[in-house]
Amino acid sequence: MLKSLSELGLTAQGGRDEQITGLSVDSRLTESGHLFAALPGARLHGAEFVRKALELGAKAVLTDREGVKIAAEALAEYDPALVIAEDPRQALAYTAALFFGAQPDVMVAVTGTNGKTSVATFTRQVWQLLGAKAINIGTTGVEGDWQAPSPHTTPEPITLHRMLSEAAKSGVSHGAMEASSHGLAQRRLDGVRLSAAAFTNFTQDHLDYHATFEAYFAAKAGLFTRVLPEDGVAVINIDDAKGMELEGLCAERGMDVMCVGRSDAADLRIVGQRFDATGQDLRIDFVGNIYQLRLDLIGGFQAENVMSAAGLVMACGADPEEVFSCLPELTGVRGRMQHAATRDNGATVFVDYAHTPDAVATAIAALRPHVMGRIIAIVGAGGDRDTTKRPLMGQAAAEHADLVIVTDDNPRSEDPGAIRAEVLAGAPEAMEVGDRAEAILRGVDALQAGDALLICGKGHESGQVIGDNTYPFDDVEQASLAVAALDGAL
């Protein structure tokens, strides 16, 4: 595929035009004829690698003024077409969109600290139930009518637009994607043509990357103040205080807002909710019309996520009656309040991806009305991630569960014992079992009739990252093994 810089909306220094064979941000992936985007990074400036990219045959370089200074010698020597942008990450996002061309006709995005994968997956499921060919893109990869693994929750623009164009060419008409705060801060999805966007909630995470809560919120708000066009619809959970703030920002831009939540001011409102062992019954008020329906999903918050998904689908033009009638057919999202096993005594084991203080609290509290006995929670915190959330995660578990086991969850380059100590600082009464398989076995062993075990943190993940190695590990599989071993099926 060849495209000229001018076709890609880029103006090079001196008005020079070049035919481009592809795009790269990593010099190690640069090929002959590429435009190399030398971006300012968290650790380095990509301009450090301009020489390497030019040696590999890059014909054009996109960077900022800082990058021009850093790469001055290599630029003078090789004389590529040079595009200087104020915001080279955003310029790359627009360029990637034009380079790969096609996108599914209807695209939506969802942001928030928790619930993005769930909302994106439910949105894709609703579209499929309505007969459309649809995908969701996020933490669990690309799923639905076109599938691929995804290295990031929000892929960088080159990968993202390559995937969107392949999906569109294979007939996918609808796509729901997760907008992570990293993805938004780095403008990864600025080239996506969005019809609607949703906000779930805002609590602590990723304070290792975003310097302050304000910076973290500003990144998320960018989905509504920058990426979503003014004629797009914002679907906002107004039960969250930050949701109200976002609603104000959207109103200032003159955008249509659909408010979801439990508050009287919501357009799409949960007015009743009744829980049992396998799911919940919901009563919904949508602009004055009442709907009552069954959800085979565990956890009150999943109903909120389903409402955001229904809101997105309706924001894109679907008929409300049709949308509400297919909600009972929704199936749970892998690793989110997923039923993993049941002991002979009826006690159940669930796996959930709760990896923030709020998610741990929400997940345990959400399990409570489905369970008559005690709740045992297994928690751990990841290495090389926000350290301040660790004691808060321990505290959330201690406050909401009857018994807590602290274990390892991807210690990465850190000392696992030191991470556990930080989690235990918030849960001093908890039991400490470093080995995750043993922690699960102990948790399952402690289950009496009517109890439930909630294994938090890894959800759909298939490995335990220790140092530079990833060892195969699956919470659902370990739960089944533990139940089989203890109930004599092995």
Ligand SMILES: CC(=O)N[C@H]1[C@@H](OP(=O)(O)OP(=O)(O)OC[C@H]2O[C@@H](n3ccc(=O)[nH]c3=O)[C@H](O)[C@@H]2O)O[C@H](CO)[C@@H](O)[C@@H]1O[C@H](C)C(=O)N[C@@H](C)C(=O)N[C@H](CCC(=O)O)C(=O)O
């Ligand atoms: C902190 C972060 O988000 N970093 C992302 C960022 O890297 P960076 O630009 O800061 O990297 P850098 O190491 O400073 O290098 C600067 C530049 O030099 C380039 N380079 C570097 C080395 C080289 O030999 N040649 C070369 O060209 C790099 O490609 C980069 O463009 O831009 C890169 C390209 O787009 C991303 O791959 C990279 O994601 C890293 C791998 C990452 O782990 N990100 C995670 C934290 C992330 O994005 N997570 C979110 C959400 C998680 C959640 O919600 O839980 C996600 O959306 O997945």
Ligand SMILES: Nc1ncnc2c1ncn2[C@@H]1O[C@H](COP(=O)(O)OP(=O)(O)OP(=O)(O)O)[C@@H](O)[C@H]1O
């Ligand atoms: N609406 C919600 N409110 C509060 N907690 C939630 C909500 N939805 C999900 N959670 C909790 O957050 C966990 C992660 O859910 P999900 O994967 O949908 O979120 P995410 O925003 O995609 O996470 P990530 O940032 O890792 O991509 C769930 O396992 C659950 O514990």
Ligand SMILES: N[C@H](CCC[C@H](N)C(=O)O)C(=O)O
């Ligand atoms: N994708 C997120 C969540 C990981 C959850 C948990 N298993 C961990 O390793 O911290 C991250 O990388 O921060």
Ligand SMILES: [Mg+2]
């Ligand atoms: Mg996710």
